[in-house]
Amino acid sequence: MNVIELNQLTKYYGKSRGIEQVTLDVKEGEIFGFIGPNGAGKSTTIRTMLGLLYPDSGTAKIFGKDCFMSGPEIRQEIGYLPSEVFYYDKMKVIDLLNYTAGFFKNKNSKVKMRELAEIMELDLKKRIEDLSYGNKKKVGIVQGLMHSPKLIVLDEPTSGLDPLMQQKFFDIIKKENQNGASVFFSSHILAEVQSLCNRVAIIKDGQIIKVDDIKSMREDNYKKVTLKGNQIPSDQFINLQGVTNIHHVDRELKFFYKGDINQLTHLVSQNSLKDVLIEEPTLEEIFMHYYR
Amino acid sequence: MLNILKYELKLHLKSLIIWGISLVILAALLMLFYPTFGDDVALVDKMLENYPKELLQAFGMGGQLSLATVPGYFSFVFVFLQLMLAIQASNYGFSILSVEERELTADYLMTKPVSRSEIYISKFLASVIIMILSSGIAIVASLISIEAFRNGHPYDQERMVLLLLTLLPLSLLFLSLSLFISTLLKKVKSVLSLSLGLCFGLYIVNSVQTIVGGKWVSGLIPFHYFEPNYILENGELNTNYFMMYFIIVVVSIVVSYKTYLTKDIHSV
Numbered sequence: 001m002n003v004i005e006l007n008q009l010t011k012y013y014g015k016s017r018g019i020e021q022v023t024l025d026v027k028e029g030e031i032f033g034f035i036g037p038n039g040a041g042k043s044t045t046i047r048t049m050l051g052l053l054y055p056d057s058g059t060a061k062i063f064g065k066d067c068f069m070s071g072p073e074i075r076q077e078i079g080y081l082p083s084e085v086f087y088y089d090k091m092k093v094i095d096l097l098n099y100t101a102g103f104f105k106n107k108n109s110k111v112k113m114r115e116l117a118e119i120m121e122l123d124l125k126k127r128i129e130d131l132s133y134g135n136k137k138k139v140g141i142v143q144g145l146m147h148s149p150k151l152i153v154l155d156e157p158t159s160g161l162d163p164l165m166q167q168k169f170f171d172i173i174k175k176e177n178q179n180g181a182s183v184f185f186s187s188h189i190l191a192e193v194q195s196l197c198n199r200v201a202i203i204k205d206g207q208i209i210k211v212d213d214i215k216s217m218r219e220d221n222y223k224k225v226t227l228k229g230n231q232i233p234s235d236q237f238i239n240l241q242g243v244t245n246i247h248h249v250d251r252e253l254k255f256f257y258k259g260d261i262n263q264l265t266h267l268v269s270q271n272s273l274k275d276v277l278i279e280e281p282t283l284e285e286i287f288m289h290y291y292r
Numbered sequence: 293m294l295n296i297l298k299y300e301l302k303l304h305l306k307s308l309i310i311w312g313i314s315l316v317i318l319a320a321l322l323m324l325f326y327p328t329f330g331d332d333v334a335l336v337d338k339m340l341e342n343y344p345k346e347l348l349q350a351f352g353m354g355g356q357l358s359l360a361t362v363p364g365y366f367s368f369v370f371v372f373l374q375l376m377l378a379i380q381a382s383n384y385g386f387s388i389l390s391v392e393e394r395e396l397t398a399d400y401l402m403t404k405p406v407s408r409s410e411i412y413i414s415k416f417l418a419s420v421i422i423m424i425l426s427s428g429i430a431i432v433a434s435l436i437s438i439e440a441f442r443n444g445h446p447y448d449q450e451r452m453v454l455l456l457l458t459l460l461p462l463s464l465l466f467l468s469l470s471l472f473i474s475t476l477l478k479k480v481k482s483v484l485s486l487s488l489g490l491c492f493g494l495y496i497v498n499s500v501q502t503i504v505g506g507k508w509v510s511g512l513i514p515f516h517y518f519e520p521n522y523i524l525e526n527g528e529l530n531t532n533y534f535m536m537y538f539i540i541v542v543v544s545i546v547v548s549y550k551t552y553l554t555k556d557i558h559s560v
Binding site: 053073080086089099103143 | 295395396398400403404405406407556558559
């Protein structure tokens with residue numbers, strides 16, 4: 001079953017582009033990565049899914065229900081953590097979290113709130129305005145997860161968290177996922193996506209340019225090839241079908257290769273080289289490849 | 293919905309206390325000066341005769357009632373109560389919806405399982421409740437201070453109560469109107485300057501209109517709908533303005549509601 005189904009979702013801000021014909025689906029139980037640089041349309045997609053923005057065309061469904069017709073019902077089971085968090089400054093953390101619990105039907109929210117606050121080392125008695133940015137972010141995590149949502153939507157969630165807290169946060173997300181929650185994880189930090197997600201969509205200039213398994217994206221398609229030698233016949237390699245992203249510096253030739261590996265090894269064997277490296281590209285390198 | 297309503301009421305409680313105390317002080321101060329006028333009827337009337345009629349009208353002293361009588365004096369000072377409640381109501385109207393966007397808490401609230409319709413209704417209802425309480429305080433405080441300072445001068449209590457009761461519909465009008473304006477504006481930067489601008493602006497237009505005249509303009513000025521001289525002289529509301537009042541309130545509420553329901557909430 002699909003938890004999220006976006007179909008041809010389009011949103012313009014006046015004349016400027018937000019997202020164009022975004023189509024993707026997230027399956028139940030998976031951690032879905034959504035990557036792209038700032039301004040690519042990640043937040044616009046998420047905000048449209050959550051009913052903060054109204055699309056110009058296309059449909060957005062969560063749990064099989066329309067995001068705009070059944071917004072409140074859907075959001076009963078969504079936990080959202082934005083990149084920038086803002087809460088009512090004059091409130092105490094505990095009051096804000098109790099207020100939050102009041103919106104949800106889940107009766108265990110308050111118990112889980114205490115558990116999460118303890119894990120995140122969050123002082124519930126402080127006023128929001130007295131919290132550091134990192135601590136406000138912790139409030140965000142607690143208020144987003146306290147009702148044990150079936151879908152967790154994260155929009156660049158780790159900014160402002162120190163590495164130790166980031167790790168704790170990822171552990172919590174993994175645990176929620178093991179307990180059945182699906183996760184939609186938007187980020188431009190590829191290492192995070194790589195370590196956490198099952199599938200990933202890449203968005204560029206408001207359009208989805210690739211949706212694939214992280215594994216197949218890394219393994220099946222591209223190999224990163226590095227050749228070292230005094231006289232590399234670069235033309236021969238560059239002309240090989242399936243070679244892209246060529247970097248030729250001094251005695252080193254680097255490129256991505258997607259094609260028959262025997263052709264490549266045949267060519268390699270015909271030349272005198274000092275070293276050959278054929279490796280899996282990192283997600284970052286794949287990402288840069290799509291962004292050229 | 294109850295969750296937001298409770299939160300909003302709690303939020304406004306402090307402001308209600310401050311406005312309530314101010315209204316009590318104002319009501320007392322306004323009547324405190326009455327004995328000076330009431331005890332020397334002839335002198336006051338003679339003094340006022342020297343002023344041009346238009347000027348007296350502009351300051352609410354153009355009616356048949358003498359400034360030396362309780363109703364005459366009160367209809368002159370009543371505008372201060374009207375202004376105060378109008379400003380309080382406009383403050384809420386300009387802020388209740390816009391505050392979430394200004395302080396960037398809209399993301400928090402609107403991603404919770406509540407519809408925008410529930411948010412709008414809860415916030416509006418909370419403001420209405422606060423304005424009922426504020427108007428109630430103003431009415432009771434005014435009646436007590438009239439009794440305390442009238443120095444035995446007579447007045448028609450029923451008519452006075454009727455006049456004071458109009459403070460509530462006036463507040464509701466300013467609440468709806470400012471809410472309407474706030475949803476039309478791209479961003480509400482300063483609530484107080486907008487509410488002071490709206491209330492004093494309309495008050496000045498009201499004063500100018502009484503001098504210059506122009507009946508169609510008077511239909512657009514809320515202060516005119518609840519003109520104290522008319523109510524105290526006739527013992528009834530001026531029904532000519534009922535329609536206009538309802539049009540302004542209903543259109544303001546309907547348009548602001550519809551606008552709010554379909555508004556895009558942009559990220560930081």
